[in-house]
Amino acid sequence: MAQQLVVTAIGADRTGIVSQLSRLVSDCNCNIVDSRMAIFGNEFTFIMLLSGDAAAISKIEYLLPSSGVELDLLTMTKRTSAHKPPPLSAPYLLSYTGPDKVGTLGAISSLLADHQIYIGALRSETHQLDGVPHTHTQMTVQLPGSIDAATVRSLVLDKLAQMSLTGSFELQS
Structure with a gap:
């Protein structure tokens, strides 16, 4: 075996x-x-x-x-052992860009954890834009059956706006 x-x-x-x-x-x-x-x-x-x-x-x-x-x-x-994921939605791509600040990833990942949203992949990079550090992050996430994607999209986009970040939350193709 x-x-x-x-x-x-x-x-x-x-x-x-x-x-x-x-x-x-x-x-x-x-x-x-x-x-x-x-x-x-x-x-x-x-x-x-x-x-x-x-x-x-x-x-x-x-x-x-x-x-x-x-x-x-x-x-x-x-x-x-082999990964046995729980029954979740199709994957969504959450991406955001903006000024790099301490705690950004922590705040976004906490919001997801609070709603039992599974993060399957994560890539985050920081680069300089006009001498200011900016972050660009992409996450592949999946939702539990008890939460609707429109609700999550609204929560995520509100959080991004509060943090002066631009981003999206879309069904991954």
């Missing part, structure tokens, strides 16, 4: 890291089911969901720490 393992690796960004980690995964007879990579500052970050039989997962758990040291990466693993 297939088992799953989440692997996180963080270290100085340089060419070839993804190739080396992918080779290790293959050499251990695991499959990369899902992955995300990003550069934060000068740091490379890579998160993978691996699948394999018990021997393959145990092998990569054993080899990854020493491989991480060789690659100058901080690594972490955690066993998991």
Whole structure:
């Protein structure tokens, strides 16, 4: 029976890291089911969901720490099981842009949590616009059956306006 393992690796960004980690995964007879990579500052970050039989997962758990040291990466693993999402709506895309202020993401995510809205994906970036930091954030969210999308859209757009942000809340196509 297939088992799953989440692997996180963080270290100085340089060419070839993804190739080396992918080779290790293959050499251990695991499959990369899902992955995300990003550069934060000068740091490379890579998160993978691996699948394999018990021997393959145990092998990569054993080899990854020493491989991480060789690659100058901080690594972490955690066993998991297949994701079984609760019954939710079709996905919606919530996006917003505006002046970057402390607490913006916290305020928006709290509003969603207060209404049991599931965040499935999140990407937030800050960039300079005329010397002022601005944030651009996109979230894929899903609603519980007990809340109507028009109500959520209204709540979100009101919150964005209060925070001097522009944005949208639309059914994802």
